[in-house]
Amino acid sequence: MELVVVMRSTATADDKAAVEQRMADMGLAAHRADGEFRTMISAVGTIAVDSTQQLEQLVGVDRVIAVTQPYRLASRELHEADTIIDIKGIRVGGPHVNVIAGPCAIESRDLLFEVGKAVKDAGASILRGGAFKPRSSPYSFQGLGLDGLKLLAEAGNELNMPTITEVTDPRDVEVVAQYADIFQIGARNMQNFNLLLEVGKTDKPVFIKRGMSATITELLMSAEYVLSQGNHRVILCERGIRTFADEVRFTLDVSAVPVIQQRSHLPVFVDPSHAAGKRDLVPALALAGVVVGAAGVIVEVHSCPEKALCDGPQAVLPARFRKLMEELRQVAELAGHRVTAWGDKNSSHRRVESGGWMS
Numbered sequence: 001m002e003l004v005v006v007m008r009s010t011a012t013a014d015d016k017a018a019v020e021q022r023m024a025d026m027g028l029a030a031h032r033a034d035g036e037f038r039t040m041i042s043a044v045g046t047i048a049v050d051s052t053q054q055l056e057q058l059v060g061v062d063r064v065i066a067v068t069q070p071y072r073l074a075s076r077e078l079h080e081a082d083t084i085i086d087i088k089g090i091r092v093g094g095p096h097v098n099v100i101a102g103p104c105a106i107e108s109r110d111l112l113f114e115v116g117k118a119v120k121d122a123g124a125s126i127l128r129g130g131a132f133k134p135r136s137s138p139y140s141f142q143g144l145g146l147d148g149l150k151l152l153a154e155a156g157n158e159l160n161m162p163t164i165t166e167v168t169d170p171r172d173v174e175v176v177a178q179y180a181d182i183f184q185i186g187a188r189n190m191q192n193f194n195l196l197l198e199v200g201k202t203d204k205p206v207f208i209k210r211g212m213s214a215t216i217t218e219l220l221m222s223a224e225y226v227l228s229q230g231n232h233r234v235i236l237c238e239r240g241i242r243t244f245a246d247e248v249r250f251t252l253d254v255s256a257v258p259v260i261q262q263r264s265h266l267p268v269f270v271d272p273s274h275a276a277g278k279r280d281l282v283p284a285l286a287l288a289g290v291v292v293g294a295a296g297v298i299v300e301v302h303s304c305p306e307k308a309l310c311d312g313p314q315a316v317l318p319a320r321f322r323k324l325m326e327e328l329r330q331v332a333e334l335a336g337h338r339v340t341a342w343g344d345k346n347s348s349h350r351r352v353e354s355g356g357w358m359s
């Protein structure tokens with residue numbers, strides 16, 4: 001078990017040293033982390049109940065927490081309130097429900113702007129578009145790369161929407177940061193630890209998709225890699241896992257949403273598009289995600305999916321997306337609850353945010 005002593009912001013250097021000394025006397029190897037606002041002193045080992053109570057009484061100690069999970073910065077045990085991330089004025093997490101939409105891949109300027117305008121008009125708050133596509137086959141379209149990033153930045157500026165795009169290689173982190181507002185870590189790269197460390201060194205939000213065979217704990221450990229580098233702007237995404245169900249591309253694990261919310265303060269989205277693999281199933285899964293408390297959905301939209309270079313069968317048409325936005329707004333109002341760490345219902349009001357009508 002791990003013990004974390006959270007110091008008060010007013011604690012002095014002597015107070016901190018006294019806590020470290022006391023832990024050493026208890027036979028614990030203390031590790032100190034000086035944050036911007038607070039210092040945390042932690043130790044792993046066999047910890048007696050008395051030790052917790054004794055440490056709690058030392059001068060400058062705010063509280064002592066016993067961490068039972070392998071992740072800690074991602075855990076609600078250390079950070080009880082929902083994390084809310086501000087991305088160019090769009091708030092993600094807590095009571096806010098956001099819709100990210102756009103094409104799977106940036107194929108051309110015309111397509112990106114056409115779809116971008118359509119999703120913006122319908123009320124999506126963040127624009128998606130892949131420039132580096134991690135395809136299962138090396139012979140499939142791999143994305144436009146840098147040219148795609150430039151188009152995405154142009155569309156984001158013109159439409160006044162923050163943008164998200166996938167980064168697949170630690171060497172591309174710098175260039176992607178220049179052009180996009182949010183890093184997407186794809187399901188296939190969820191455990192690319194060097195990539196996670198690299199995006200963790202930036203100050204841009206990181207949207208981590210659950211690997212198709214990853215457990216929830218593994219997803220939270222991936223978040224921990226980013227958080228451990230000082231980047232606290234992490235968003236998680238359930239995008240479907242492998243099961244024996246073969247009618248859909250992947251099985252959307254809706255239970256992952258409340259389970260993650262119990263264990264972590266980080267916002268969690270669902271991706272109905274990659275889970276369904278078929279456009280006619282996307283609206284139902286998107287609504288299901290919001291009903292179970294997701295902080296938002298990420299949806300692939302294409303104006304001519306039969307010509308799409310990537311993921312055409314799962315792309316919804318702009319008209320259907322517009323209708324889905326209306327349905328999502330209604331469901332978010334109705335399902336105005338979040339499951340808390342204790343399984344209680346917390347009746348904070350939730351609504352779908354949009355670039356269009358969010359004040």
Ligand code: PEP
Nearest residue numbers: 104186187188209239274
């Ligand atoms: C995508 O968002 O286009 C994508 C490739 O998703 P995933 O990593 O979940 O397969």
Ligand code: MN
Nearest residue numbers: 104300310311
């Ligand atoms: Mn896709």
